[in-house]
Amino acid sequence: MTAEYKVNGAVAVITLNNPPVNGLGHATRSAIVDGMKKALNDDAVKAVVITGAGKAFSGGADIKEFNSPKAMAEPTLHTVINVIENSTKPVVAAIHSVAMGGGLELALGCHYRVAAPGAQIALPEVKLGILPGAGGTQRLPRVLGLEMGLNMIVSGNPVPSEKLAKTALFNEMAEGDLMEAALAFANKVADVRPLPKVRDIKIDYPNYEGFLQFSRNTVKAMSGPFPAPLKCVEAVAAAVTMKFDDGIKFERELFVDLVQTTESKALRHAFFGERAASKVPDVPDDTPTRAIKSAAVIGAGTMGGGIAMNFANAGIPVKILEMKQEALEKGLGVIRKNYENTMKKGKLTPEKFEQRVGLITGTLSYEEIAQADIVIEAVFEDIGVKEQVFKKLDEVMKQGAILASNTSTLDVNKIAAFTKRPQDVIGLHFFSPANVMKLLEIVRGEKTGKDVLATALQLSKKIKKTGVVSGVCDGFIGNRMIEQYSRQAGFLLEEGCTPEQVDKAIEKFGFAMGPFRMGDLAGNDIGWYIRKRRYIEKPEVTYSKTADLLCEMGRFGQKTGAGWYDYKPGDRKAYPSQVVNDMIVKHSADLGIERRKISDQEIVERLVFALVNEGAYILEEGIAMRASDIDMVYLTGYGFPLFRGGPMFYADTVGLQNVVMSMEKYAKGRHGDAWKPAPLLAKLAAEGKTFN
Numbered sequence: 001m002t003a004e005y006k007v008n009g010a011v012a013v014i015t016l017n018n019p020p021v022n023g024l025g026h027a028t029r030s031a032i033v034d035g036m037k038k039a040l041n042d043d044a045v046k047a048v049v050i051t052g053a054g055k056a057f058s059g060g061a062d063i064k065e066f067n068s069p070k071a072m073a074e075p076t077l078h079t080v081i082n083v084i085e086n087s088t089k090p091v092v093a094a095i096h097s098v099a100m101g102g103g104l105e106l107a108l109g110c111h112y113r114v115a116a117p118g119a120q121i122a123l124p125e126v127k128l129g130i131l132p133g134a135g136g137t138q139r140l141p142r143v144l145g146l147e148m149g150l151n152m153i154v155s156g157n158p159v160p161s162e163k164l165a166k167t168a169l170f171n172e173m174a175e176g177d178l179m180e181a182a183l184a185f186a187n188k189v190a191d192v193r194p195l196p197k198v199r200d201i202k203i204d205y206p207n208y209e210g211f212l213q214f215s216r217n218t219v220k221a222m223s224g225p226f227p228a229p230l231k232c233v234e235a236v237a238a239a240v241t242m243k244f245d246d247g248i249k250f251e252r253e254l255f256v257d258l259v260q261t262t263e264s265k266a267l268r269h270a271f272f273g274e275r276a277a278s279k280v281p282d283v284p285d286d287t288p289t290r291a292i293k294s295a296a297v298i299g300a301g302t303m304g305g306g307i308a309m310n311f312a313n314a315g316i317p318v319k320i321l322e323m324k325q326e327a328l329e330k331g332l333g334v335i336r337k338n339y340e341n342t343m344k345k346g347k348l349t350p351e352k353f354e355q356r357v358g359l360i361t362g363t364l365s366y367e368e369i370a371q372a373d374i375v376i377e378a379v380f381e382d383i384g385v386k387e388q389v390f391k392k393l394d395e396v397m398k399q400g401a402i403l404a405s406n407t408s409t410l411d412v413n414k415i416a417a418f419t420k421r422p423q424d425v426i427g428l429h430f431f432s433p434a435n436v437m438k439l440l441e442i443v444r445g446e447k448t449g450k451d452v453l454a455t456a457l458q459l460s461k462k463i464k465k466t467g468v469v470s471g472v473c474d475g476f477i478g479n480r481m482i483e484q485y486s487r488q489a490g491f492l493l494e495e496g497c498t499p500e501q502v503d504k505a506i507e508k509f510g511f512a513m514g515p516f517r518m519g520d521l522a523g524n525d526i527g528w529y530i531r532k533r534r535y536i537e538k539p540e541v542t543y544s545k546t547a548d549l550l551c552e553m554g555r556f557g558q559k560t561g562a563g564w565y566d567y568k569p570g571d572r573k574a575y576p577s578q579v580v581n582d583m584i585v586k587h588s589a590d591l592g593i594e595r596r597k598i599s600d601q602e603i604v605e606r607l608v609f610a611l612v613n614e615g616a617y618i619l620e621e622g623i624a625m626r627a628s629d630i631d632m633v634y635l636t637g638y639g640f641p642l643f644r645g646g647p648m649f650y651a652d653t654v655g656l657q658n659v660v661m662s663m664e665k666y667a668k669g670r671h672g673d674a675w676k677p678a679p680l681l682a683k684l685a686a687e688g689k690t691f692n
């Protein structure tokens with residue numbers, strides 16, 4: 001589908017029609033130019049209106065064509081815009097719903113713009129690691145002014161059209177039918193000459209150098225590893241300092257540079273990865289779903305409270321069940337405190353505060369949650385406890401209720417078997433803090449119904465989570481991989497590293513937090529409990545004993561005031577601990593290991609490639625459906641740096657052959673068995689292929 005052409009009286013109407021958001025793909029661009037030629041060659045046509053069919057005016061360049069020959073094939077977006085801007089007949093953009101990126105740039109090339117209220121107006125390219133590459137950096141500041149134009153381009157955030165009604169961006173706001181208003185406007189201006197062009201507007205901003213320098217400093221300070229925001233400032237500066245055509249050329253140069261950067265490819269990978277994650281091959285988009293009008297959560301602890309907040313934030317009433325009144329009150333109190341803190345920061349209005357708190361109620365009786373459409377248990381991570389809860393849920397919950405477990409590692413098939421309705425059982429693994437972390441691992445049991453899975457995917461969007469489907473295995477996707485990462489972290493301590501050296505190296509790579517600071521935050525006893533189970537279940541898997549020795553010293557982390565690091569009361573800063581470093585050095589001696597100096601590169605490779613190799617096993621076992629799902633798990637749940645695109649994407653950028661070569665090197669060291677390449681990784685590397 002491309003664009004339709006139809007004449008309405010003396011006005012030609014070109015309607016973009018490239019679902020889902022009228023991406024300006026090559027075919028659509030060609031159809032617009034064809035439509036313009038028809039209109040210019042038809043004497044009966046006095047003006048042109050361009051609009052979009054369906055749910056958008058246009059969502060911009062068709063990012064599915066990026067890095068493909070089509071993206072740069074004539075007519076490029078530049079050519080299309082020039083054809084419109086140089087038209088001898090007035091062209092009016094009729095804007096509704098979404099006008100973003102190249103879609104807004106197309107509208108800026110028109111002589112006039114009529115908008116419906118409520119349309120999202122944005123140049124979001126910076127969020128894809130690029131910048132508006134079809135004149136947006138030169139035209140938007142000309143209609144909005146230097147400051148507002150720059151802010152929109154550097155932030156990439158949408159602004160509702162009605163907020164821009166008084167600017168030169170829109171000539172008219174259509175209160176009623178948009179097309180009627182646009183056609184009337186087109187007829188009104190049909191004979192107006194000269195045709196107004198945005199490019200002819202002069203930006204008037206006294207002391208613009210000072211403003212631009214201030215902008216450069218501010219943007220440089222906040223853009224981290226991403227080059228695009230600062231380039232946006234430079235491009236907008238050209239709108240003030242250069243002639244229009246020179247500015248366009250300069251913008252193009254910056255755009256071409258940015259589109260090739262790994263950072264931009266990583267951001268585009270994440271953009272598509274987020275959307276691909278909700279696609280399940282054997283569960284089509286039109287699979288029936290179950291209505292979720294009410295929810296229940298078992299357990300008012302940290303996880304249960306955070307999970308409940310997700311439902312309240314989405315406007316879904318939720319009842320929390322606890323065993324004891326005191327625990328229930330404590331849990332509800334923590335929730336209220338969380339909302340109060342958010343309100344104090346001005347991120348929640350008092351009305352919203354009352355509404356959300358009002359949506360969360362408590363009970364001590366299973367009977368009172370029986371009518372909930374979904375129940376999520378967040379009780380202690382022990383199969384015996386889960387068994388009791390699910391047997392009880394099977395007894396009391398209404399037919400058709402979804403029974404979900406927040407388990408982080410246990411077998412969802414076993415849990416489903418505790419009930420007579422395994423088709424209604426699913427894993428919904430939230431990440432702490434559950435009301436903040438975006439990731440939701442949706443664990444599909446062998447018997448989970450397709451409608452239950454489809455409902456869970458729909459619910460994850462409703463509660464603003466990134467839902468990633470996982471099969472059943474120990475640790476699902478994220479925790480199974482982090483297990484190998486943690487093993488390597490422990491081995492590195494025995495061979496010569498200190499906790500802070502490992503943390504610093506991986507944080508320099510871009511992780512939000514290294515393994516040891518993370519352990520102290522989450523609680524080292526959690527891993528201790530899981531390892532004890534693993535020592536029995538999988539005695540062949542070796543671990544460093546350092547983490548056990550630490551726990552035997554009672555150093556569970558911040559919650560005990562001491563962990564891998566020392567802490568001072570009321571201060572969350574992690575201080576290197578002589579006690580712990582002495583324990584590690586002594587342990588190396590006990591093992592007869594001669595400690596050595598280990599480079600940051602080895603630390604990063606051993607931690608990250610351990611993730612990649614386990615991810616390859618997870619892929620080939622079908623636990624994860626695609627490599628980008630694994631990347632989304634790590635980008636949204638484990639603090640993997642966004643500019644590196646996730647572990648599997650990062651491995652692709654390193655080159656899988658190089659990953660395998662590094663692993664072969666580490667396989668010669670201690671615990672070399674951990675470096676046996678997953679067959680899929682070895683195969684792709686040998687064939688020179690990539691995961692994504």
Ligand code: T1G
Nearest residue numbers: 020021023059060061062063064101102124132133134275
């Ligand atoms: N091109 C192609 N497909 C797109 C698309 C685009 N620009 N935007 C969205 N989609 C797909 C998306 O993958 C999904 O596909 C479906 O549309 C619904 O998306 C020269 C070069 C427009 C606000 O960055 O912000 O122009 O999964 O689930 O919540 O300067 O999509 O259904 O198969 O997000 O209603 C700049 C990015 C491009 C806009 C709609 N434009 N898109 O949100 O639906 S670069 C953007 C969005 C550019 C020029 C440069 C949102 C949306 P599927 P969705 P939504």
